[in-house]
Amino acid sequence: MHFLNELKEGLIISYRAVKANKMRSVLTTLGIVIGIVSVTLMSTAIEGVNRAFDRSAAAFGTDYVAPVAATRRRVYRGNESVEDAFVSGTTHQYMNAAGTTLADGRFFTAEEGNGGRPVAAIGATIAETLFPNEDPIGKVIRVAGHPYTVIGVFEKQGGMFGVFTSDTRVFIPLLSFESHFGGRRRDVTIQVRVADVKQMEDAKLELEGIMRKIRHISPGKPNDFSINQQELLTQTFEPISLVIASIGFFITGLSLFVGGIGIMNIMFASVTERTREIGIRKAIGARKRTILMQFLIEASALCLLGGFIGLMIAFPLSLIVDQVLPTAMPVSVVFISILISLTVGLVSGFLPAYRAAKMDPVEALRYE
Amino acid sequence: MNVIELKDIVKLYDMGGAEEVHALQGITMSIAKNEYVAIMGPSGSGKSTLMNVIGCLDTPTSGIYQFNGVNVSEMDDNQLAEVRNREIGFVFQTFNLLPRSDALHNVELPLIYGGVPSAERKKRALETLDHVGLGDRVHHKPNELSGGQRQRVAVARALVTRPSIILADEPTGNLDSKTGEEIMMLFEELHRQGNTIILVTHEADIAEHAHRAVRLRDGKIETDEPVRKRRLQAAGSAS
Numbered sequence: 001m002h003f004l005n006e007l008k009e010g011l012i013i014s015y016r017a018v019k020a021n022k023m024r025s026v027l028t029t030l031g032i033v034i035g036i037v038s039v040t041l042m043s044t045a046i047e048g049v050n051r052a053f054d055r056s057a058a059a060f061g062t063d064y065v066a067p068v069a070a071t072r073r074r075v076y077r078g079n080e081s082v083e084d085a086f087v088s089g090t091t092h093q094y095m096n097a098a099g100t101t102l103a104d105g106r107f108f109t110a111e112e113g114n115g116g117r118p119v120a121a122i123g124a125t126i127a128e129t130l131f132p133n134e135d136p137i138g139k140v141i142r143v144a145g146h147p148y149t150v151i152g153v154f155e156k157q158g159g160m161f162g163v164f165t166s167d168t169r170v171f172i173p174l175l176s177f178e179s180h181f182g183g184r185r186r187d188v189t190i191q192v193r194v195a196d197v198k199q200m201e202d203a204k205l206e207l208e209g210i211m212r213k214i215r216h217i218s219p220g221k222p223n224d225f226s227i228n229q230q231e232l233l234t235q236t237f238e239p240i241s242l243v244i245a246s247i248g249f250f251i252t253g254l255s256l257f258v259g260g261i262g263i264m265n266i267m268f269a270s271v272t273e274r275t276r277e278i279g280i281r282k283a284i285g286a287r288k289r290t291i292l293m294q295f296l297i298e299a300s301a302l303c304l305l306g307g308f309i310g311l312m313i314a315f316p317l318s319l320i321v322d323q324v325l326p327t328a329m330p331v332s333v334v335f336i337s338i339l340i341s342l343t344v345g346l347v348s349g350f351l352p353a354y355r356a357a358k359m360d361p362v363e364a365l366r367y368e
Numbered sequence: 369m370n371v372i373e374l375k376d377i378v379k380l381y382d383m384g385g386a387e388e389v390h391a392l393q394g395i396t397m398s399i400a401k402n403e404y405v406a407i408m409g410p411s412g413s414g415k416s417t418l419m420n421v422i423g424c425l426d427t428p429t430s431g432i433y434q435f436n437g438v439n440v441s442e443m444d445d446n447q448l449a450e451v452r453n454r455e456i457g458f459v460f461q462t463f464n465l466l467p468r469s470d471a472l473h474n475v476e477l478p479l480i481y482g483g484v485p486s487a488e489r490k491k492r493a494l495e496t497l498d499h500v501g502l503g504d505r506v507h508h509k510p511n512e513l514s515g516g517q518r519q520r521v522a523v524a525r526a527l528v529t530r531p532s533i534i535l536a537d538e539p540t541g542n543l544d545s546k547t548g549e550e551i552m553m554l555f556e557e558l559h560r561q562g563n564t565i566i567l568v569t570h571e572a573d574i575a576e577h578a579h580r581a582v583r584l585r586d587g588k589i590e591t592d593e594p595v596r597k598r599r600l601q602a603a604g605s606a607s
Contacts, residue, residue, distance in 0.1 A: 002483035005480050005483060005486070006480070006481075009477075009480050012473075016468045016469070017468075020468060276464070277466060279464075280464045280465075280466065281477070281481075282425075282449065282452075283423070283425060283452060283458050283464075284452065284453060284458065284477060284478040284481065284525065285449050285450065285452050285453020285454070285478050285481040285482060285529075286449065286481050287445070287446045287449045287450075287481075288445055288446065288449075289446075290481060360426075361425045361426075362420050362425050362426050365425075365460070365464070
């Protein structure tokens with residue numbers, strides 16, 4: 001009861017203090033506002049990356065295997081050309097293994113693949129460049145001088161941060177690739193789908209066993225191949241999440257630190273300004289604890305104000321982030337933000353509040 | 369029974385280095401219930417220090433101070449805060465009201481710190497404001513009130529906890545003489561109703577309202593005697 005009375009009194013005082021100094025209060029909370037905006041947007045962005053990850057992971061179906069050999073060549077038609085296109089030789093299974101889809105036409109069949117036919121499925125960017133105003137299906141393009149008939153165009157992927165995109169690729173049958181660009185001494189990649197991302201490690205062990213058996217590697221000898229996990233998963237997503245998180249944490253930490261110092265500064269000013277009020281309160285019976293609590297509440301109220309302003313700014317911004325990444329502001333972020341604001345308030349308010357609490361009532365009453 | 373008993377109260381202020389100021393040099397006095405005492409003296413006489421000690425705002429360097437039979441000279445800050453809250457009602461020269469709070473909230477404040485439930489708090493604060501003649505001004509803020517009204521709010525704040533003593537420090541110092549007289553009439557009425565009043569002042573005609581005058585000089589009691597009611601005598605002889 002006693003505590004609740006004092007808490008209520010503290011809230012009333014804080015409300016009056018903030019109301020009496022509207023401009024100062026809002027400016028003071030700016031650091032907290034920026035901190036909360038950045039922590040919110042950071043979480044939103046990480047959520048976005050994770051969702052993109054989940055979507056790609058979901059695209060991994062079951063047991064399809066497709067070898068891929070690749071080289072960079074000039075692809076052209078008439079005057080239009082794409083330098084350094086990714087030319088990949090593969091089998092008809094590729095479509096199943098990679099989980100990409102065609103916008104137009106078809107991928108090559110088993111017969112075309114096994115027969116080494118000069119057919120190609122091309123990426124959206126290549127199609128746009130070589131066929132600005134035409135339907136590419138059935139037309140002939142030249143890959144480093146060799147003619148190929150376009151039979152399919154991939155759906156535009158855009159690609160997460162430009163990695164692993166089929167937009168700039170040209171897929172041709174592996175046999176055609178080997179006869180035109182040589183295959184014997186070239187590294188060949190075999191794409192393997194794992195049904196469940198969680199079984200990645202088991203699948204790797206199993207693959208290693210199979211490969212060693214096929215290649216007749218006697219026990220104790222090192223592998224003459226290497227198994228790479230999908231770059232997309234481990235080498236793309238993790239660093240991106242990490243970069244977002246570290247930039248986010250840095251900005252958040254810095255602005256909360258600066259914000260906290262701002263709060264501390266204004267609280268010191270507030271304590272000094274209200275020395276006499278503190279004296280009055282002490283004279284009529286406020287204890288140290290009461291005064292301490294009053295100023296802690298005030299500092300926390302300022303920070304919470306900043307937190308709410310921050311959330312109100314961050315929400316529309318998260319809708320903008322949603323345009324780039326498939327995301328939504330996580331609900332937990334709201335609670336985390338409130339918790340962070342409260343913590344900053346309590347930490348930065350403590351010293352000023354302590355100074356107020358230990359004031360000598362006689363001195364404080366004499367203060368002009 | 370004595371509300372206040374002071375025995376050999378000494379207060380030293382350490383001014384840094386070897387310098388010390390003897391603000392109080394052995395004060396012994398007692399104040400009984402329902403007394404009306406004026407503490408007088410020129411500035412530097414130690415009357416403010418004595419008021420701070422009596423008001424439990426400060427503790428003596430040595431000596432024993434018993435308040436209602438309880439030794440308060442060795443209490444810690446929190447215990448002193450409690451005594452101030454329950455037993456002492458302060459009235460200051462500069463009113464010392466909270467500027468952003470209305471009259472009602474100012475009067476409620478000591479009850480808030482005393483842990484009185486909100487309904488009873490409000491009832492008592494309203495009653496007390498009514499008692500000092502401000503029943504129609506409860507939602508006015510200090511800057512919407514005249515000086516005399518502000519001091520009445522302060523008196524109501526001092527009274528609301530039903531304290532053992534009312535300690536008034538130059539209560540008319542910031543008021544014109546007519547308003548000051550009105551406040552003194554209020555104190556007299558409170559005294560008649562049974563309150564113990566200690567008035568700190570340097571003005572002789574204000575001190576005359578009290579029934580006993582304690583004069584301080586250089587931190588010692590110079591005289592301690594009943595007030596001769598000069599004005600009453602003067603009024604009597606004129607008629």
